[in-house]
Amino acid sequence: MLAPNFELNATPDQKLRLSELRGKRVVLAFYPADWSPVCGDQLDLFNETLKYFSSYNAQVIGISVDSTWSHMAFSRDRNLHFPLLSDFEPKGAVSRLFWCYNATKGCSERALFIIDEQGIIRWSEIYPEGINPGVDGVLEALEELNAKTNKKNYEQVTIAGQ
Amino acid sequence: MNKLQLPVNDRDQRTGNLEAELTLVEYGDYQCPYCRQAHPLVQRLLREHGNQLRFVFRHFPLRKIHAEATMAAYTAEAAGRQGKFWQMHDLLFVNQHRFREETIFHDLARKLDLNMDKFLADTGDMEIATKVENDFRGGIYSSVNRTPTFFLNEEKVYLYDGTYESLLTTIELFV
Numbered sequence: 001m002l003a004p005n006f007e008l009n010a011t012p013d014q015k016l017r018l019s020e021l022r023g024k025r026v027v028l029a030f031y032p033a034d035w036s037p038v039c040g041d042q043l044d045l046f047n048e049t050l051k052y053f054s055s056y057n058a059q060v061i062g063i064s065v066d067s068t069w070s071h072m073a074f075s076r077d078r079n080l081h082f083p084l085l086s087d088f089e090p091k092g093a094v095s096r097l098f099w100c101y102n103a104t105k106g107c108s109e110r111a112l113f114i115i116d117e118q119g120i121i122r123w124s125e126i127y128p129e130g131i132n133p134g135v136d137g138v139l140e141a142l143e144e145l146n147a148k149t150n151k152k153n154y155e156q157v158t159i160a161g162q
Numbered sequence: 163m164n165k166l167q168l169p170v171n172d173r174d175q176r177t178g179n180l181e182a183e184l185t186l187v188e189y190g191d192y193q194c195p196y197c198r199q200a201h202p203l204v205q206r207l208l209r210e211h212g213n214q215l216r217f218v219f220r221h222f223p224l225r226k227i228h229a230e231a232t233m234a235a236y237t238a239e240a241a242g243r244q245g246k247f248w249q250m251h252d253l254l255f256v257n258q259h260r261f262r263e264e265t266i267f268h269d270l271a272r273k274l275d276l277n278m279d280k281f282l283a284d285t286g287d288m289e290i291a292t293k294v295e296n297d298f299r300g301g302i303y304s305s306v307n308r309t310p311t312f313f314l315n316e317e318k319v320y321l322y323d324g325t326y327e328s329l330l331t332t333i334e335l336f337v
Contacts, residue, residue, distance in 0.1 A: 134305040
């Protein structure tokens, strides 16, 4: 399924459009709110493992309904090295597009999407509330995606070589 | 995955009863306040039940939020090369509030009477850096999602809530 394109603010005066990232894989990480009180929240784990993700040609992007100002302060506090997008106005619009908006709570669910180089959603997972699933599941999914792509390339080369 | 993906091996720092059937693995970070809080609880557990229990500490430094955590891990491993991993492990947690002091890790090494030339060389040793990195990577692939995270005989512990009782119950439920 083609991922819905969207444009959100990454900083108060900078927007990021999903389609700008064609050619790269994108890991979209929806999360409920900035300022989670534990060491090792999922965003911290992404932050610590960015080089694992870049080895899969994947860019990690966080999305929540917090404002860009909150994101900036949070990002500085946690020393985050990947963008946080603000699904702030209209509130939760992009989260709704990806079917992971919790209208009762007024925030995004914790959900992960892998979008491939062509903008197609290849894997997704929504997690129950209060669960921090770590990052092993998404890394394994990227590994599987690599295996599939390699197989396909191999088959194409084999056919071409016949 | 909620199982320990990297089995306990010879490179691990182990204490307690090394022959015990129960193995408690902690993924921890010397600069994490929750790990510091857990430290005396684990010590007590080892004092009171150490004969039934093998304890392993693996490094899970969150480098981006704890700037000194990696060097602290190297310091512990370097002390380990001189047979004093666990003494350094204890000192690091007790002195966590002093990590910003410039010479703290050297001071702790001197306190343990380490051979300083060797200590300094070992804190920059690639093998130690790799060990810490492998601990971390093993943790990531075992779904470690906060520190401390415990595994009892390779099963992730969910019961621990920062109290000694929860740690003890975990062990007792298993026995």
